[in-house]
Amino acid sequence: MKSIIFKFFSLFSVIRLYNILAIAIAQYLTSIFILGHKENILDVILDPYLFAIILCSSIAIASGYIINNFYDYEKDIINRPIRSSIDKTIRKRTKLTLYFSLNSLCICLSLLISIRAAIFFLVYILTLWFYSHKLKKILIVGNIFSAVLTIAPFFAIFLYYKNFELIII
Known part of the structure; x- marks a missing residue:
């Protein structure tokens, strides 16, 4: 039983749930106070399409964190030995299975929103993989892509509200 609980918490360590929650809250706050400021707050919060976009994000x-952890395992053993010892309780095969399952779920859910949402999240997922696999190793390019991938979920919210004003950016 302890092993299962430890693996469960190891998984949370890999996907960095606290970061994901912070981004989801920031997406809701952006929707409420910046993009949907003319709408009733409750209507924004209870909007099922907005919820689906934030869930897809x-x-x-989460899948991006998993694939990043998968590719950085050897480097993390040296740089973060304690965290790596926790993360290694989850097998690589399990990480890959979870990675592909989460990506499939994201694409299927985004197809329920719209084809544009599905294309956006497909490109986002592929870019996360390419960043983790190749771009992260290139000094300046890796840093630029890291910044772009961090703000990309907010672009999904901009697409939903069809708001492309430069003043927001």
């Missing part, structure tokens, strides 16, 4: 980010 959270799922895609």
Whole structure:
């Protein structure tokens, strides 16, 4: 039983749930106070399409953390030995299975929103993989892509509200 609980918490360590929650809250706050400020707050919070977009963002980010952890394992053993010892309780095969399952769930859920949402999240997922696999190793390019991938979930909210004003950016 302790082993299962430890693996469960190891998984939370890999997907960095606290970061995902912070981004989801920030997406809701952006929707309420910046993009949907003319709407009733409760209507924004209870909007099922907005919820689905934020859920897709959270799922895609979680899968991005998983694939990043998968590729950085050897480097993390040296740089973060304690965290790596916790993360290694989850097998690589389990991480890959979870990665592909979360990505499939994200794409299927985003198809329920719209084809544009599905294309956005497909491109986002592929870019997260490419960043983790190749771009992260290139000094300046890796840093730029890291910043872009961090703000990309907010672009999904901009697409939903069809708000492309430069003053927001």
